[in-house]
Amino acid sequence: MRGGADGLHLFPAIGDPMYYQHRPNIAIEAPLASDGNTALDIGDSYRGMNPNLQPLMDIWDAGRMMVAPSTAIDEGNRSHFDNQRWIGKGAADNTIDGYINRYMLNTGGATDPLRGAVLGRTSSPAEMRGDVVVPVVSDQDSFNLENDDFCSGTGCADNQLTELMRDIASHPVIEGEIEASVRENQLVMLESIAEVQNAGTNYVNEAGDDREYSTRDIGKGLKLTAQLLKAGVPLEVAAMDWNIGWDSHSNQISTSADRFTDQSLNYHSRMLSGANDFLTFFRDMGDAMDNIVVLVCTEFGRTVIENGSQGTDHGHGTSWFAFGGPTAPGVGPDITSLATDQLLSNRYVPTVTNYKDIVAEIMIRHMGMTESLVSTVFPGHTSFTNHNLFSRFS
Secondary structure (H helix, E strand, C coil), X not given: XXXXXXXXXXXXXXXXXXXXXXXXXXXXXXXXXXXXCCCECCCCCCCCECHHHCCHHHHHHCCCEEEEEEEECCCCCCCHHHHHHHHHHCCCCCCCCCHHHHHHHHCCCCCCCCCEEEECCCCCCHHHCCCCCCCEECCCCCCCCCCHXXXXXXXXXXXXXXXXXXXXXXXXXXXXXXXXXXHHHHHHHHHHHHHHHHHCCXXXXXXXXXXXXXXXXXXXXXXXXXXXXHCCCCCCEEECCCXXXXXXXXXCCCCCCCCCCCCCCHHHHHHHHHHHHHHHHHHHHHHHHHHCCEEECCCCCEECCCCCCCXXXXXXXXXXXXXXXXXXXXXXXXXXXXXXXHXXXXXXXXXXEEHHHHHHHHHHHHCCCCHHHHHHHCCCCCCCCCCCCCCCCC
C-alpha cells in the first residue's frame, strides 16, 4: 500500500474515546448493524474494520486473517522514499539489495526463473532487487518479445526472435564479463516468458459467484499469482502493489450522506475493489491457501490527529494484515490508548510490532527458513521477537 496507509482508518480504534476526540470528523463509528457507514464488527472490543473492506470479512470470519495494527520500521522517518526503500532493504541504508532477494540468495529452493517474481507492475521494488535475477511481469497477455523481421506463422506462431536470443544466451562467456550478466538475465527473461504464457493457457478462475479479478495492479498481480501456482510453477515469493491513493492528506471521507462508503470517492471505491481482489484470490486458490500467506503492508501510518482538510498527514505506526497459511486469526499486539501522552511525539501511533519480526516469522514458520538467518535477511536485526502471529498449525 504505497503512500502510507492510515491504519486507524483501515482498522479504527472503536473502543478508545480518544480516537473520536482526535478525529471529530473522520473517525468511523462503532459497529451498528443497521448502519452501513459504521465499522465492521471483527469481535474485538478495541478494533473494528473499515466498511469498504467488507469482502475481507469472509476471510476474517473463516478464521484465516490477522491484523497487526501498530506496526512500523523502528528506524523509519516520514519520507515515502526513505521508508519504502529501507523497508525493502531491511535496514536504514540505501544499498540496492532487498530482504526478499536476500532470502532467496541464502536459502535453498527451486532454481526456476520464477522462484520470485514482481507481478502486476512494471518495475522491481527494493525488496526484490539483488543478486538473484527476478523477472517483472506487468501483464500476462503482453509478456512477450516479438519483431516482424523474425516472425512467421499466424500470430507469430514461429517466434524466431526468442529462439535466436536463447541461442545467443547459451554461448559460453568469460566469467566476470558484463556479457555474462546480460546473458543470465536474458535466459531468465526468456524462460519466464514461456512459463507465464503457459500458465495462462489452462487457467480456470475457481472463485465462484462470477467473481473476477479487477484490472488494477493488485488484481492483475493476484491473478498472475493464481495462474502460476495452479500451473505448478514453483513460485516462492511475489511482490505487487495495491495502489488507491493512500497518501490521504485530504478527503478521506465523502461530503455525502455516506461519508465512509460513498463509492464515487476513489479512496472508497479502490479500497473496496482491492478487498474484492483479495477475496477472489482467497476463493480461487481454495485449499491451496493453506500453503500461501498474503502479507499486506505499507511504509508508515498517518497522524492520529486529523488535519483541517478531512485527512491525515505522514505518521509512524500503522496496520499491516495477513491471511492464509499458518496465519493465526485475530488482532496482534496493539496499543492500549490513544491518549496524547501515549503517542509517539504526541502525534503518531507508536511501534508495538517491528515489521521485521512479522516477515521473519513468516519466513521461519511458513517457508522453513532457519532462525539463524534472520540477521542475514535483516542486517543487524539480532533480536527476533516471535509474536505467534503465524501459529495456526502449531
